[in-house]
Amino acid sequence: MTIAAAGIATGCVYALVALGFSLIYRTTxxxxxxxxxxxxxxxxxxxxxLSVLGLPYPLAALTGIAIATLTGLVLWTLVVQPLWRRRxxxxxVVLATLVFVALVSDIVAKxxxxxxxxxxxxxxxxxxxxxxxxxxxxxxxxxxxxxxxxGGMGALLRWSTLGKRMRACAASRETxxxxxxxxxxxxxxxxxxxxLLGGIGGVVNAPAQFTSFQAALVYGIYGFVSxxxxxxxxxxxxxxxxxxxxxxxxxxxxxxxxxxxxxxAFGVLLVFLAVRPQGILGSAWESHDG
Amino acid sequence: xxxxxxxxxxxxxxxxLLALPASGSSYWIYTLTIVGxxxxxxxxxxxxxxxxxxxxxxxTTFMAAGGYGAAVLTTKLQWNPxxxxxxxxxxxxxxxxxxxxxxxxxxxxxxxxxxxxxAICTISLVSGAQxxxxxxxxLPGVPPLTIGSVNFSTPLPAYYFALAVCALALFxxxxxxxxxxxxxxxxxxxxxxxxTSVGIDVRRAKVAAFVVSAVFAAISGAMYVEFTxxxxxxxxxxxxxxxxxxxxxxxxxxxxxxxLLGTALVVVSPVLLGRFSAYQSIVFEIVLLIILVVRPQGILGRAAGTRxLSAILPAFLQRRRSGGSAA
Amino acid sequence: MNATLRVERVTKRYGGVxxxxxxxxxxxxxxxxxxxxxxxxxxxxxxxLISGFTLPDTGxxxxxxxxxxxxxxxxxxxxxxxRTFQSATPLAGMTVLENALVGLHTRGxxxxxxxxxxxxxxxxxxxxxxxxxxxxxxxxxxxxxLAADASDLSFGQLRFLEIxxxxxxxxxxxxxxxxxxxxxxxxxxxxxxxxxxxxARGVSVLLVDHDIPFVFTTxxxxxxxxxxxxxxxxxxxxxxxDPAVRAAYLSTDDEVPAP
Numbered sequence: 001m002t003i004a005a006a007g008i009a010t011g012c013v014y015a016l017v018a019l020g021f022s023l024i025y026r027t028t029x030x031x032x033x034x035x036x037x038x039x040x041x042x043x044x045x046x047x048x049x050l051s052v053l054g055l056p057y058p059l060a061a062l063t064g065i066a067i068a069t070l071t072g073l074v075l076w077t078l079v080v081q082p083l084w085r086r087r088x089x090x091x092x093v094v095l096a097t098l099v100f101v102a103l104v105s106d107i108v109a110k111x112x113x114x115x116x117x118x119x120x121x122x123x124x125x126x127x128x129x130x131x132x133x134x135x136x137x138x139x140x141x142x143x144x145x146x147x148x149x150x151g152g153m154g155a156l157l158r159w160s161t162l163g164k165r166m167r168a169c170a171a172s173r174e175t176x177x178x179x180x181x182x183x184x185x186x187x188x189x190x191x192x193x194x195x196l197l198g199g200i201g202g203v204v205n206a207p208a209q210f211t212s213f214q215a216a217l218v219y220g221i222y223g224f225v226s227x228x229x230x231x232x233x234x235x236x237x238x239x240x241x242x243x244x245x246x247x248x249x250x251x252x253x254x255x256x257x258x259x260x261x262x263x264x265a266f267g268v269l270l271v272f273l274a275v276r277p278q279g280i281l282g283s284a285w286e287s288h289d290g
Numbered sequence: 291x292x293x294x295x296x297x298x299x300x301x302x303x304x305x306x307l308l309a310l311p312a313s314g315s316s317y318w319i320y321t322l323t324i325v326g327x328x329x330x331x332x333x334x335x336x337x338x339x340x341x342x343x344x345x346x347x348x349x350t351t352f353m354a355a356g357g358y359g360a361a362v363l364t365t366k367l368q369w370n371p372x373x374x375x376x377x378x379x380x381x382x383x384x385x386x387x388x389x390x391x392x393x394x395x396x397x398x399x400x401x402x403x404x405x406x407x408x409a410i411c412t413i414s415l416v417s418g419a420q421x422x423x424x425x426x427x428x429l430p431g432v433p434p435l436t437i438g439s440v441n442f443s444t445p446l447p448a449y450y451f452a453l454a455v456c457a458l459a460l461f462x463x464x465x466x467x468x469x470x471x472x473x474x475x476x477x478x479x480x481x482x483x484x485x486t487s488v489g490i491d492v493r494r495a496k497v498a499a500f501v502v503s504a505v506f507a508a509i510s511g512a513m514y515v516e517f518t519x520x521x522x523x524x525x526x527x528x529x530x531x532x533x534x535x536x537x538x539x540x541x542x543x544x545x546x547x548x549x550l551l552g553t554a555l556v557v558v559s560p561v562l563l564g565r566f567s568a569y570q571s572i573v574f575e576i577v578l579l580i581i582l583v584v585r586p587q588g589i590l591g592r593a594a595g596t597r598x599l600s601a602i603l604p605a606f607l608q609r610r611r612s613g614g615s616a617a
Numbered sequence: 618m619n620a621t622l623r624v625e626r627v628t629k630r631y632g633g634v635x636x637x638x639x640x641x642x643x644x645x646x647x648x649x650x651x652x653x654x655x656x657x658x659x660x661x662x663x664x665x666l667i668s669g670f671t672l673p674d675t676g677x678x679x680x681x682x683x684x685x686x687x688x689x690x691x692x693x694x695x696x697x698x699x700r701t702f703q704s705a706t707p708l709a710g711m712t713v714l715e716n717a718l719v720g721l722h723t724r725g726x727x728x729x730x731x732x733x734x735x736x737x738x739x740x741x742x743x744x745x746x747x748x749x750x751x752x753x754x755x756x757x758x759x760x761x762x763l764a765a766d767a768s769d770l771s772f773g774q775l776r777f778l779e780i781x782x783x784x785x786x787x788x789x790x791x792x793x794x795x796x797x798x799x800x801x802x803x804x805x806x807x808x809x810x811x812x813x814x815x816x817a818r819g820v821s822v823l824l825v826d827h828d829i830p831f832v833f834t835t836x837x838x839x840x841x842x843x844x845x846x847x848x849x850x851x852x853x854x855x856x857x858x859d860p861a862v863r864a865a866y867l868s869t870d871d872e873v874p875a876p
Contacts, residue, residue, distance in 0.1 A: 082583050083583060089398070091399070095578075099578050100575075102528065103572060106572050107572060110569070221407075221410070269403070273400055274404070462734070465732055469732035470725045470727055470742075471727075476711060477719045481706055483702070485719075486691055488699075488722050488782060488783070
């Protein structure tokens with residue numbers, strides 16, 4: 001049971017990353033591999049606030065979230081926006097965002113060290129009873145916060161004006177321009193918004209699991225796998241995919257082997273990409289082709 | 291620079307390279323050997339990315355096929371090193387052919403991610419298969435390639451061997467540009483529907499390019515392991531992936547000599563970086579980002595086919611610059 | 618081997634929209650056949666269906682005794698049916714000559730290995746193909762600098778390059794997607810002459826265009842579409858007098874066929 005709980009919790013974080021992938025893809029047609037970086041920055045940024053700046057926990061958490069969000073802004077302004085304007089081939093964007101996340105990870109490694117870190121729990125001593133064993137209550141926070149963020153994002157997209165604009169951009173960049181929507185603004189919101197989400201995810205998750213500079217790539221990769229599995233571009237697919245990947249990883253890690261964990265995850269990804277790239281819930285459409 | 295001057299320049303550089311060992315600088319002999327070995331893989335990758343326009347992060351996978359093929363077959367099964375290398379290269383080719391068909395149906399980012407997954411799987415596999423590949427510690431004591439009394443892991447023979455292989459790779463790849471095959475690739479890179487409309491089998495053409503790049507990568511991987519007598523998963527990790535792409539883009543993707551120039555610059559960069567060598571990966575990443583965003587055609591590439599720098603300015607500035615006429 | 622291209626009861630739906638509905642017509646060998654209709658009539662879809670880039674929901678497309686409706690675009694090309702694209706599609710970054718050479722892809726046989734090794738046979742074939750491409754470009758009737766980048770050409774030149782490329786496959790049927798759009802008077806005349814030459818050589822031509830006078834003077838038979846259906850099929854004279862055709866055009870802003 002504890003395995004399942006840990007798997008679901010991790011899966012929710014993957015779902016947040018997957019959500020980021022899907023959202024940005026739907027609004028700009030770009031696949032942004034830096035998504036996992038925000039989760040890492042949320043966690044490590046909070047650690048920075050706590051240990052280097054000596055801030056109280058809530059402020060440190062805000063610092064972490066702020067760092068993640070600002071990084072998203074930098075990514076948009078300096079990397080994604082120029083490439084998008086130039087209508088660069090999608091593989092260039094993939095490469096650029098991957099390199100960006102590698103850069104951010106390396107900077108974190110150099111400034112904060114390579115040791116994995118963890119953060120204090122939100123409610124120390126909060127345990128949840130599951131059957132005959134208990135897990136840290138932090139996992140519950142992870143699930144709740146993630147679900148709230150995903151649900152909130154869904155509501156935003158559905159009912160708010162901004163959300164409608166984002167959906168228009170997803171359909172067609174040119175048409176939405178004609179309608180007076182500024183696709184670049186929408187793109188910026190998407191990138192910065194998902195950075196914010198990722199940062200929050202990182203802050204809530206770090207107390208449950210260790211985080212380190214390597215987390216960026218790991219979360220990015222598993223988040224991408226989740227997005228593909230659930231159907232790229234689908235919100236609920238992101239959640240489904242994330243939880244599925246989280247559970248798979250937890251069970252495989254426990255019962256099969258941890259060395260081959262990455263191999264199996266990517267093997268599954270490869271099989272899916274080869275056989276059913278639209279994922280479980282997605283439909284076979286590619287309106288933004290590379 | 292016109293045809294004739296270019297040919298002269300190439301010939302001059304070639305002669306200089308042939309005569310280099312006379313200078314006695316063991317540093318340069320070693321460094322250029324490494325450049326030659328890596329450039330072979332880059333030349334192959336340039337065919338896939340630069341000509342056929344298909345993204346692949348899987349170069350390290352095929353380098354590993356060559357490298358581990360050579361190492362495992364010689365140290366565990368006592369094969370002749372030449373045969374072991376050939377087997378590794380052949381395996382890479384077959385693997386590329388088999389994987390290529392399903393993978394290359396994917397476009398743009400999906401293909402990029404699939405090949406990235408392949409690269410990560412490779413590291414995971416060779417790190418985990420302790421008994422066969424020596425796991426994370428790798429395999430030492432790989433016997434060198436020899437012909438008679440000539441040992442190709444010693445400085446001079448290694449240098450000329452690398453030079454020869456690299457030159458052959460260059461010769462082969464540049465022969466492709468003005469050929470039916472090369473044009474088919476360049477056509478499908480621009481417009482797959484147009485390519486299909488003139489009878490080009492786009493899928494087979496993509497797979498062919500993938501196999502070519504895999505074979506070149508495997509040759510490079512095998513040569514490196516034979517030269518250093520050692521293989522380990524570190525040779526193929528994610529920082530190597532980034533380095534490969536810097537080599538590809540800095541010189542100029544899609545040009546004939548770009549991969550060579552790019553490889554040389556990256557291999558020599560620790561010297562250029564001096565005190566900052568510890569920050570090498572950060573510098574590489576920043577440089578690559580700048581190239582991708584600002585000058586994607588690299589040093590040797592022409593800007594034709596990409597829009598000018600002004601294209602990344604906000605729309606209202608663009609209109610002012612061009613004085614109201616269409617960009 | 619020249620044969621008749623038969624489109625029989627072809628239907629194509631996109632979601633709830635019917636793009637082409639139960640369309641049937643035929644193109645005889647060597648016939649220059651026009652396909653006209655108001656905007657949105659389904660002409661481009663029809664061209665996509667015949668060329669194999671779009672799969673029909675029902676119906677058949679036969680060329681001679683070959684059923685082509687559900688084969689790939691590649692198979693259609695190999696059956697001898699070539700096409701141009703509506704938006705001029707030069708392969709940018711490649712020269713005019715190289716664009717023409719791409720069209721000759723099926724006329725060559727040397728493959729990857731021969732190119733890698735620069736075998737003499739490959740070099741010889743390459744020279745041969747270059748000569749043929751140069752000839753084709755010279756014969757097309759519009760001047761084009763061979764070494765220029767294809768994207769530097771004028772609109773009219775692009776259209777003709779497009780046709781040279783399609784003709785490289787030595788097709789028995791040529792599908793032209795709005796080739797006259799944007800051409801000046803001289804170029805239009807050259808285009809008409811070119812199409813006439815093709816017809817005389819036994820190549821069937823399907824001409825999809827909005828330039829009604831041009832279609833009327835160039836084509837022997839014309840098929841008219843409206844809302845995905847075929848509303849008329851006959852000689853230019855018959856089409857001119859057809860009340861259904863006039864009605865279709867008058868209800869839109871398209872140019873009305875001259876009386």
